[in-house]
Amino acid sequence: MGCSDYIVRMQEPQRFMEAFETVVHKGNVRRSDRKIIFLPYDEEYNEEYDVDLPSLVFSMKGSAYVPNILMIENNNNNVSNVSECKIFDLITHQFVGPDEESHIPKYLDRWDSCSQEFENRANLFPNDMTNLYGKTLKVSCFTYKPYVLLDVDTAIEPKGRDGVEIRIVEELCRWMNCTVEIVREDVEQWGDIYPNETGGIGVLGSVVEDRADVAITALYSWYQEWRVMDFSVPFVRTAITCIAPAPRLLSSWEMPLMPFSWYMWAAVAFTYFYASIGILTAQGFATTSYPFLKSFGMMIGQSQYQNIASNSWKIRSVTGWLLIAGLILSSAYGAGLASTFTVPKYEPSIDTVQDIVDRDMEWGATHDAWIFSLTLSTEPLIKQLVNQFRIYSFDKLKEKSFTRSMAYSIEKLPAGNFAIGEYITQEAMLDMMLMLEDFYYEQCVVMMRKSSPYTEKVSQLVGRLHQSGLLLAWETQIALKHLNYKVQVEVRLSRSKNDVGTTKPLNFNNVVGVFIVYAIGLMVSTVTFVSELYVYHRGMTKRQFEFKYD
Structure with a gap:
């Protein structure tokens, strides 16, 4: 349905609105500024047709999402008017203001066919989205720092909410004169869309089912979601990677083997x-x-x-x-062993996607939205990475963060901060390290219903925020104000931490590997010596027995 504007002349215009609502959801063309004009079906006024068409059409669901609707009706005076002149009333719906009044018909003007003039010369499409007169904007979200923070202490934030995306929505309503109403999805979080694309759960489902006008909270440019919703222009470019268990010092029993490679x-x-x-x-x-x-x-x-x-x-x-070979090998081994005792040796670190796949290490979070961008990939490496993703509860993730058994997905934000789940504590970060390679990067968007009247305005606002640099400033302000600064520093400096500590003399733990080799040698030599004695004495006994009976 690629037309931007429509002129409709039907006996039952409500049927057009029903079809229009269906095609909007099934088509791939998005337009937020469509105009619909309904013409009278009969030239003469039918006094037997007592249905209030404006109220009927404007009260339909599809009309609530099209601000520019104009209905032209024959004026009642046309019945008694003996002249050839016809008068037409031009009516639209309220749209702006309180929700319970948005469907009420609003008289705009009157047009006389004889004078070819409008009576009031009014703007026939007054709902240009510049002033919504307090209209409610329903925003679906949940707490995910630093994008959205709900239940904030009112002594810190008077409205009890903050976040980069919350500030975008607040700025939008300040610009358009609307009222923000939060639709919380704390349980289902991002949620999902049903396979038949008629509904869903969580933040995504709330927009598909029209329980909310706008969806936020780190929503990426996912293809499956684009099929059923409108996207604003991106406001954040984020990179997704993991914090994995940091490499530990190699066990001392391995030190005698370290001077040479396998x-x-x-x-x-x-x-x-x-x-x-x-x-x-x-x-x-x-x-x-x-x-x-x-x-x-x-x-x-x-x-x-x-x-x-x-x-x-x-x-x-x-x-x-x-x-000669023994001399060279002995010298090389001695030098390598001295180097091993001098410079600490660590386990191989987990730096890339290949590393995490090779070790078959699971990685995860509280929701599978982290892999929405990867599920359509056909690369074997990425498919294996997706298979290793796990979903756990908040408490389970917090418990496993101390077991070194899995990696945790995080986001790298443009201003140098990180979006980290609160199940990662400062104590857990002491034994974890940021990976070098990013899994993928994504563009964060605001999601709305298809052909939403808010799409163009949100995109315009995001462009202005990019131009002014406010998005980066907001991210920094929120990070300093609400994020765990110690965890942020631990993640940022995780690859430069010094686990060696102060220089100290060698102790037993440093040379236990050498003593293990020595102990193995003693046991083997003792067993060999005892075996030789046993074989010797058994042979002597046998010979003495044979000599005695000979």
Whole structure:
């Protein structure tokens, strides 16, 4: 339904308004300044037609959202007028002012067909949305800092509410002379729209079902919602990311393994077995010389007895290269181990979407609105990210924030602040860190019903606020006034926190890994020694038994 204006001539104009209301919701064309003119169906006044058409049409639901409706009626005097002149009354609806009076017909002017002039020369479309005379503007929202704050102490805010979007709405009504009425959706929060697009719950559903004129509270440019609602121009560009468990110092038992990477350890193991097999081959596969033990001893710099090299050039060449390799490896390992004790080593941090997917770490919030922008993606990485999203209650999220078991979605705002759920406390942030990569970014908008008369005015106001810089100023003011400043600082500085603390001498916890290796060596050697004694004594007993009976 792409026409901007309509001229209707029907015997039952109310049928047009019913069809108009249906097509407005099903079509994709949005116009907030449509004009509808109803012409009289009969040229002669039908005195038997006693229905009050203006009251009937103006009281319909669709008329409440079209400010510019003009109905032209035959004047009653046309019946007794013997001349050819016809007089027509021009009527509109009140629209502005108290809600109970908005549907009342309002006489505007009269037009004479003979003089071709208007009697009062009045404005035929007076409802231009510049002055609503206190008309109620129903705003659907819930508390979500810093966008919307309800139940604020009246000693701080006389109206008991504040927030960036609340200030936008208040400024809109100050400009248009309307009255703000809050429609609270604290339970369902953002809510959702039913699949048949005829209703919904929460903030979104309140506009679809016309329980509210305007919906706010961090609403993004979601495609599914655009199909059934009007969007204003964006007023905030926000980036969505997560705060994830911060990397901790590696356990001390891992320190002996830290000097080399896993690939380097694999190369060392290959060198050890290759050299051992080389010595074994050079000695004619004589296992009595213990080639594996000798290779291990040379690799760790252990001195060998004089016959190790023998007179064979094969054994001397293998031994020589192995001693050189052992010297290099021992020196490199010692330097790496010293560096490990000097510079603390941390677990790998969670910085990107790939990191959070690779670790299969769940992330979540109190509502699935955080993934509305991702659900239509066909990328495997994003689809896996969506699958890892979880919805928990406020108390459950607060409890899990101390378990290092999940990440929490937050918003980066233009003025450098963060929109963080209050289930994240300062104590929990001490063990969390802001991710480097953003999941996605979105444009925050104000949502209204399709072809809402408020759309154009809201967009004009947002443009002026951008031009003046007030949106950034409001964000900063509200952050300083209402947000938890300590949590904001913890998030902002989470990547620069120093967990090393003051310099202190090594203690047992720093070298427990070395002692673990030492303890394992003692146990293995003890078991081996006892096993050798057992095998030896068993062999001696067997030989003595055989000698006795021989």
